[in-house]
Amino acid sequence: MGKTSYEVKAKFIRGFSDKTRLQILESIKNKEKTVSQIVDDLKGNQSNISQHLACLKGCGIIISRQEGKYIYYSLRNAEIAQLLDIMEAVFVQVEEEVAACERNDELDCCPKQ
Amino acid sequence: MGKTSYEVKAKFIRGFSDKTRLQILESIKNKEKTVSQIVDDLKGNQSNISQHLACLKGCGIIISRQEGKYIYYSLRNAEIAQLLDIMEAVFVQVEEEVAACERNDELDCCPKQ
DNA sequence: CACACATATTAATAATTGCTAATATGATAC
């Protein structure tokens, strides 16, 4: 795989690497939702959610469709749902270790946020 | 899933969301390697690679073992390899769209790097 | 012990990211 491809792939995966975006994905996983439904769901800020939705869409992770004044968002396809499931399954295996590392201030193990 | 869990999960996934780390993972996917082997492989900077390795380790994605003065790194387990494969498969589906978005300067679709 | 090599850590910096508040766009209903 060429260097450029790694960059694009990293960008794609970065779509999944934020707690708010993960919550959005969970929220729309089984059923498409409007922006305001998602905002309610996450008790979040409308502008913030809107930006994360644009991000997810730009990463090819979700799609949207308009119906009147509402815009419905959903996962792009079944493969994305499957990827989420597998991420979850693998994550559960290492969760404790990752959480522990996060607490450890001496060892500066990269992504903190 | 609780809020904290989303944060930890996001951190775990963030381990995969960088082009250098993806290259490292590709490099050690089939065979454990020493730091200098990886540095050679990626034609990278030793300090930089070392930090990314610490990051991947902190995220529970890779493990290491020492043999004399060398330290060998490898994927944590087969599930991580499987996750990488599925990420790749799903990514290929949306690659063109993500790449296109990256070029589009008007639409500021989140993660750029 | 001194030297060479392998790897890790630190510090400084530039770039990216996520958040909030404010404003803009677009659609419907009256």
Place this chain on the structure above:
DNA sequence: GTATCATATTAGCAATTATTAATATGTGTG
């Protein structure tokens, strides 16, 4: 057309991240 509701965009800011150069640690060898 104007008011209202849903969503998007913008700008500014605080925090995080990736990178590099320099230095430190640790391991084997003579």
